[in-house]
Amino acid sequence: MTTSKVYIETFWQIHRMIEEAGLQPGDRLPSERELADRLRVGRSSVREALRALELLGLIETRRGEGTFMKPFGDHQLIQLLGSFILQGNREKRDLIETKIFIERICLQLACERLTDEKLELISQTEHTYNSFFRRIVEATDNYLLLRIWLVLNDFFEHVYTLTLPSEFYEQMWMALQKRLCEEATAIYEQYVMQKMSKEN
């Protein structure tokens, strides 16, 4: 066979290289020429692989300086996705539905595991949906859920902007403070789900 394309192979090799070297955000990768040399491929193949990594938001290239690891979170990919893929109603429905389910899980988990420190943090967080709910998801103490939520939220931002009255944040905080999980869920359903279902 050997029909697998070089730039795909190269993509995964660079990816593995990053993992094995344990590169952190800000760290520098070898230069394109060195990568091409080390991996025994042409520089153009290395570049095509790097483009993919760049699009995924893992790396960032600075002309004259080099290629650097990027902090997780700012994937410009999501922006592109928004304009390309989330056009259909079906995709939007899936997105909203999934986001709501994940958020309800997170809310419940957070309520159970909320520490006093995290509670204090939430009280100091500005009253925008993204900031506020991010704190909640962080309070679940489940990194995987956080990552999933971050991506869903990025997608979501390209479809809607959710603004809620300040009562929502106040009531939610009260419920969380008292660890009333059912009440917190009820508030979520009352404010968020109602608003979302209207939009559809």
Place this chain on the structure above:
Amino acid sequence: MTTSKVYIETFWQIHRMIEEAGLQPGDRLPSERELADRLRVGRSSVREALRALELLGLIETRRGEGTFMKPFGDHQLIQLLGSFILQGNREKRDLIETKIFIERICLQLACERLTDEKLELISQTEHTYNSFFRRIVEATDNYLLLRIWLVLNDFFEHVYTLTLPSEFYEQMWMALQKRLCEEATAIYEQYVMQKMSKEN
């Protein structure tokens, strides 16, 4: 300034070209050489732009034939994103916890939306956990949830192999057939969650 990179410009130009020409899935794009000629850029820049479009799932390249529009829907992007999101410090606990939550959601959704066709499909599916539950997730009719579950399951397989007695599959199918959502959830909790919590 005019420092914007050529391959980015090219990316948008090709995108506009696709829109203006009203290209449909299956249609062919101009060859790389012709694009380079028409847009007055080098072929390598065209290729880097095409790689981005390919990653977004908009086009597909076939050696010897050309570049073609791809049908919407199979955005492998989400798949790719998923595998990147879920890498790194994926704690076993986080993984199992998240997977269980997602599966409970899917089970409930599937139970509500199960069509007779899907039910028939499930009955014909082999009694392994992956095959069986994949059918259930597919029955949710939510593509995004399916993607998330597939990735979670991929990682889970590296940690653990879940084998359940045939009673599980029989009882679950009975519950689904009668659309008894609570009972299905109860069966899930009885067999799967119990087994998982033991392992931890």
Place this chain on the structure above:
DNA sequence: GAAGTTAAGTGGTCAGACCAGTGGCTGCTT
């Protein structure tokens, strides 16, 4: 010591070459 200059290294881009598939055309055989 500070300012300016130079050189090496890096990503960005291009042109040209060759390879490896694909598909259509031609011309031969039957």
Place this chain on the structure above:
DNA sequence: AAGCAGCCACTGGTCTGACCACTTAACTTC
């Protein structure tokens, strides 16, 4: 006329070498 084999033009895939624009650091000069 039908079918087949072979040729050839075209496509994406890859490599190379060359230049440009830019950054950094070492070096020179004052």
